[in-house]
Amino acid sequence: MSSSVSRPPFDPELEAVLAVLADRIPPTMTAEMIPGMRQAAPAEVTDEMLKASGLTRRDVAVPGHLGDEITVSVIAREDRQGLGPGIYHTHGGGMVSGDRFSGLAQALPWVVEHDAVLVTVDYRLAPEYPDPYPVEDCYAGLVWTAEHAREIGMDPDRLLIAGQSAGGGLAAGTALMARDRQGPDLIGQVLMYPMLDDRDRTVSSAQFDGVGVWDRGSNVMGWTALLGERRGTDDVSVYAAPARATDLTGLPPAFIDCGSAEVFRDEDVAYATALWHAGVQAELHIWPGGFHGFDLTAPHTALAHAMTAARNAWVARTLGA
């Protein structure tokens, strides 16, 4: 049983939240739960929330992988003028759920604060659309964004990519593609507790099995939905699982954060280390006792405040506000 494994304890406030939500968020998500996960739509940003922040939204159909149509939303301040910095957002949801509004609350303050223009993409989801659909859709959306930057009020030389969880992995994969395909240029990558490694071989994965949020079983489920029988084999691209990349040179500066009490801890630390080894600038924060996505689930806690403040400060420095 998992109870014999030693692991960092949850932060007291976060453990209290877990105790309350235990039967709402089971530690292990299975393939059968995918329809339910899609309905639950956690941390959704609504039009009312946008309006309350003085933001407008415009939906655009853009070419995705193989030219199929996908939707992006362009979000900016109602009073925006001239060219502002750009944020390209890839949402989370374990590769199998969520939409372009999931988790967006983390990025909206950046739009307000820095008068930025944000593009968020509805990439197609596994298992119906397995790899490479999700990451290729994300890249296609990024290409559209860069090509139409001036049109939507965005400075193409100040474009940042950001995503959380599966979207963090997709952001890292998209950044690798942008490097290898000679563009678009990115000035930074915000990888919030990113899902980077399909191989399930870290200590943190073994530590959070049947406990916490998005545990080992959930993670294996997500990767299996994305990669099918290729999961864990040699037949997985670095764009699908950026942890497999052996050459990280030439990538934009990265911001990586994660909880110490979650599956992604070790692969996220390893990715930051690999970036430094490759001469890439990176800032890494591991928040003690944090479970997966705690800033979204428990935004009122001291640890969530600290995580958000550190992340927002990096974005502010990078966007040169």
Place this chain on the structure above:
Amino acid sequence: MHHLVGRLSALDPEASETLRIVSYFDVLITRGAGLDGLLRGAAVLSGTVAGAEVRGRVSRRDPDGHPVTAAGETRRSPEMSHGDWTVWLERDGEPGPHDAMIVERLALGVELIEGRRRPEGGFEVVIDPARPVAERVTHLARHRLDPATPVRILATAADTAETGAPSAIVPTRYGLLRATLDVFGKLDPPEPVGFGTWVRADRAPESWDAAIIALRLTDESVPAVDATELGAMLLLAQAYDPQHPHEDVRALAGLDARSAEVLRTLVEADSIRSAAVALGMHHSTVQARHEALTHTLGYDPRTNAGRMRYIAAALLQRLTAPAAPAPAGPA
């Protein structure tokens, strides 16, 4: 914004929502969260500003968990005070359905933090096995007790009223409980209550441990349990780690309600025939259930050894079930 509140208010049964509030604060307190954590919890659970004034210093938190420094404090309601602290929610309009309970739990947490700060220390020192004996003896002296005085400790729900005897609210593996010192055996505690074993006063932590177990074994039909009456079974219960349930306990926990009832009847009945009568089932059906249960459990519950295993497992199962604090009554 307030996902927690959203999810809480989306819950159906009233009772389970109060249980969630209790467990939220229980975890905070058991894990040693400070005043700010308690205030953030009260604010997010109530959806309004929560405040505290402790030794003259005011702290307020909004439901996003941020400090509120601006003036314009609205009406304090409800509000609870005790000695050198006051806690409250800020509400102008209709009170929320759980305001009273949230403030009560907030008050409990603040009193625990403050109790530890007071120079005389709390009664909890006397029952804390982590404290050196010398420190416990010093505290006993304050209650005019000799280390050799026979005492026992009583365990009741955290929100039960004090009886007048030395008492403290203590975090335990089953959440917050009230510990009360009994020297004369004449207290009339509120039920449910677990009575600890009689021990020398300097060994009070042992009695407290037994009292916690006894309280866990209470139910509606037996609202008071004396650990002394458990006899040697107490040793078994004390050796047991609820975090690592034994296979026999897991097997019982896996049974549906009807199978559990059939099993209990089989263990208690003189014969299969009398079990069948008690259950209102056909003899051959009970026979078949008996065989199936023997297979599931891995032992025959009608042999002497099997009965013993069943009784031990059933006892330990009650110590294993997830903590279910009694609903709060008026304090």
